[in-house]
Each structure stands twice: as C-alpha cells, then as structure tokens.
Amino acid sequence: MNFSWRRARSVALKEYKHILRDPFTLLVTLVLPLVFVGFFGFVIDLDYKHMRVYVRDNDQTSVSRRFLQEAASSGYFDLKPIHGQFQLDQALERNDSPALLVIRRGFGKNVRAGNPENPGEIQLLSDGTDNVQASIMGSYMQGVVQKANAVFAKDNPDLTDAAAGAGERIRSRFLFNPELNSRWFIVPALSTIIIGFLAIVLTALTVAKEWENGSMELLLSTPVRPSEIVLGKLVPYFLLTFFDVLVVFLLAIYVFQIPFLGSFLFYMVACWVYITGALALGLVISVVTRQQQASIQFAFAVGLLPSFIFSGFIFPIENMPAFFQYFTALFPQRWFLLISRTVFLSDAAPATLATALGAIVVFASAMILLAVHKFKTDVEP
C-alpha cells in the first residue's frame, strides 16, 4: 500500500485533459480574475471626492468665509450655500446631498478670541444611512478644521500657544498609503478573493463529477489510492489558479501602479500555500457531498462569503466584536489578505507575517489530510 507517484501523475495528466476540454472551466478561470479586477479596480471607487455639502453660514464673517474656502479647496467637498429656511427645506426635500454644514453665529468672534473654553464651532449634519460616507466625510472635515486652525493661528500671532493648539487634538497620519488610496488597498486584496473563491469552486466539482458519471467506480476498482487522487487533482488546478494570481499581480503593478515593497519570494510562497489550502478545501467539499450541485452550493458558502466578509476585505477585522475577530482567524482568507496587503504596501520583514503564514500552512495541511481521510473507497450509497 505505497504511495505511487506514477499513479498520482496519471491522475494529474487526466485532470489536465479534462480542463483543456472543458470550455467552461477555462473560461471561468481566465475571465473571472479580469472581471474582479475590472470591477473592484476601476468601477468601485471608495475614494469620496466632491461630495455635495449644503452650507448655511449664519456667521457671515471673513473668518467663516476663510474656513469655507479651506473646505472647498480640499477637493472633497462641493459646497452649496443656502440662505433662509425656505432654501433649507427645499434642499432637505431634494435629498441630494449627504450633509449639511452649519456655521453658527459668533464663529468668527470666538475664533479670534482664541479661548479654548469657548471655541468657534461648526456643525456637520451627515446622512447616517450611508455610514461609510458619513464617517469618511467626518474625518475629511476634521482635516479641514485642522488646516483652518493652522491658518488662523498664523494670521493671528497674538494667540497663545495653548489656544493655537486647541483645534489639534486629533492627529493621525496614514502610513504606507498616505493618501488612503482605496485602489492600493483593494487591488492587492483581490488575489485573496479570487483564489478563495475560484480555487474552491474548481476542485469542488471534480470528485463529485467522478461520482456522478460513474467513473469513480472504475477508479476505486483499480489500485489507485485516495492520496494519489487528491494530489493528482490538486496539481493541475494549482497551476491554473497560480496563473490567475500572476495575472492579478502584473495588473496590480503595471496597470494600477501599486507599489510592491515587500519580499516577492515570501509573497509567492504564501500564494502557493494559500492556493493549496483553498483547492484542498474544495476537494474536501467534493469528497463529502459527492454531488456536483451540493458541492457548488457549499463552495459558494465557504468560498465567496468568507472571502468578502470575514477576510477584512469589506469590514475591517479590528472593528468586529471580539468573538468575530477570533472567528475570522479560522478562515485562511483573513490571513492571506493580511499578507497580501502588507507585502505590497510595506517593506516589513517577513518575520512579522510569520503567524499569518503559519495559519495558512496549518489550514492547507489540515485540508489535505481531511480530503484524503474522508475519501470514500467504496461505492456504498
């Protein structure tokens, strides 16, 4: 009962021929990454610019105008002044703006006085139905306030240091992606999604197909062993998926001009491990369900969903409740996403990603063992 490389190779060659003759598999593998990159890279733009903001300036001083000028020149806001209650009601009815900025009467006076106990105040009312936009707008406005504070401090050298610093309580800098360019953030993560979904779907069909068309009966009557079938089925799909990873990588570098600062070798090793784990998970699904339809449903559930939701791609892990932060650790998508983003955007030493790499190694090994172990070697229904 020894493992035979020759038999594993035969299975791999056979699987390779299946791929070549199945236009659907080829199409999905070659087109899906392009669709993903096109969609997330070009169409979806999480950078909010020129957000329409209605402005009601009740102060009407040179200071308030100076502040608004500062806000307009930031490029994030399209300011639309409104006058009087009637226009305000109209604006609210039109419902075409996410926010209303109100400058209170006495704003200019308070700023000039520079009393930290009684600062000049502005009010930003934002539409909470789009919380992402609302919070982004809040932080952009925060930036405008800081900048304005600096300007006012320069204009008014009589202000005490304490007063000048009054508006500078928040101080954040975005390292590695100073402009918080969302493409820099999204495109390196796309490999995570593509592998985490595509690889699982590809292999999820293969064993189930053999059960459904009867060829499994033939396979089982020959001396071939589950470990040889599992390895033989992994290799061709590994190459196929890795090809996709390279395509996405090249698009990221040459089309989206995303910097790659980390270790290329480390990234490649992580890709190989992650691809293997995802393919093996697909095999586990296939081996257990033995039906193509059920397999594909499972594959969507454990491939697509966690790739988006539990990986940190859409919802930042740090913002999740504690339970979910630990829960996401079960999904290799989370770890690979971390590796991807880090190696692209920072030159951190690979050692800092040891935990993440360790996690996907453990996952891949566990899935391979499970696929072999769960492989049914008799045809009992």
Add this chain to the structure above:
Amino acid sequence: MNQNEPVIRVKDLVVSFGAFRAVDGVSFDVRRGEIFGFLGANGAGKTTTIRTICGILNPSSGSVEVDGHDISSSTAVLKPHIGYMSQKFTLYPDLTVRENLYFAGSLYGMTPKQIAERSHKLMDFIGLSEELPDPVSHLSGGVKQMAALASSLLHDPELVFLDEPTAGTSPQTRASFWALIRRLAERGKTVFVTTHYMDEAEYCGRIALMERGKIVAMGTPAELKKKFFPVKPLELSFTKPVQHAVRQALEKAGIASAVFGATLRVRAPERAELERVIAPFQDGVSVQEAEPTLEDVFLQAVSGRKAV
C-alpha cells in the same frame, strides 16, 4: 495452481444498505478458468455481489475470499488481479478511447509501451480501431461498451468481472463479446458475468440464479434444466386461433403456462390434467415435448420460490 480449486469463495455474504438487505446470505465458489454466470432481475443483488467481490463494497457479514485472501483486509493485494467492467458506463466521456485506456493502464503501473502493445492486441481482437479521434461521448453504445471492456482487460487480470456487459448492444456486439469471454476462459482467466439474456447464460460453465438477494438455483445449464425439468416441458402449438381460450382454460384449471412465440409452454408433470383441459379444443391444439430453456428454468425457480 490447481484448475479445479476455487478462486473465489463467498460464504454467507450479507450486504445491507440500512434496513435493506441487497444480498441476503449468499454462498458459492467460483473455480479458476470458469465462466460463472449470474442471472436475475434488476435489484436481485447481482451487482452488489460483484462489487463486494471486487472490493468496492464492504460486506455487512459473511466472508469473501479471493485467491485465499480475505477481500476486506487485502484489497490492495487483490485489485491488480481484478478487472471490473461496471454496468454503468465508467469511461471518461471527454477523453478519447486511447486516452481512457492509457489512464486505466497507468493506474495499474503499466508503462506507455506496455499499454500500447496490449491495447493494440485487444482492440484488434475486439475489432475496434484505437485511433478513434473523437471523445468517447461521441461513440455509439456498442463501441463504448467494447472500449469499456478493453479498459477492464488492459492489465491482463486473472479475474474478470463483467456486469451486464452486453446490455443494450446489438446482436453482433453480443456475439463478439461472448467470443472474447470464451477466449479469456480458454486462457485460464476466470470470468464472472451477469446478464439479463437467458440465451447468453447458456454459454456459461455454471450459473447462479438470484432472486431478492438470495441464490435460488445454481449449477451448470444442463444440471439446472434437469433439476427443474426432470420431465421435459410440453409445448402447445395451435392450428386454429384458440390460443387465448386455451390459456384461459389452463389458468382456470390452475396450470401455469408461458407464452413462447406462437406456442404455449406448460410444465410436464401436469400432463394428464393438461390433456383433460385441452380436450375441448382437440382439433386446434397439438402437444409435443420441448427442450427446456434457461428461461423456463428461471421462471420455474422463481415461481417455485414464490409459491412457498
């Protein structure tokens, strides 16, 4: 090895799926070089028995020994010596015949050269061109079956299991299948075959009749005929259109009859009774002795069991 020594020993084999006993206490031996036929209706348990002997189903109880090895513990040792052609079509539809054969052969550790030589010989004998360029799915039913047979014989197995190899094929294909099976047996291979066709069963050295998971009769075709028909069955032929009326009269009298072409067949021991029943139709019916076919045997064996 001794020619007459059993190569397969099945003892009290039970295979259950949940509460359903697909094979219900079956025992038999198959000798080396024998053509052993398994007959029975769909669902009688033939396929389940074959799959168990091939090591792809686990017995619920009882034992299966092949070549002195227990099948449950020595599947890996035995599989290289077994060639199995499933009732289901098991080749890959998107690969060509040659690719399918190459794959099957390589799983048995054959080199490309060995596979090429062997498949050339097999295809030659079967009368199939190995150069068929199309994927298997484009081939006709008979050619597919032939290709599947070639695939199961490629590694020159000692034991060949053919599960309804001729189902749905033309008479010519059936004839060449059986020519091949006989030739395998002449070379000392043991062939275990199941079939629906009673005429094919005549080619078998020994046959077992299966019904609802049990073997209801076993022996050579001649033995079985003799056992179930110690007196030859009677055949009624008609010179006037009274067949229907005669059949009804027989039924009324409790005599089982079977339509056989234009004739009716009746079990012999009821001859006196029969003469009495058909007396009213005398000028339209003639009675003569007939050779029992395996179909008669099968019906007899099954109806006999049902009557109990």
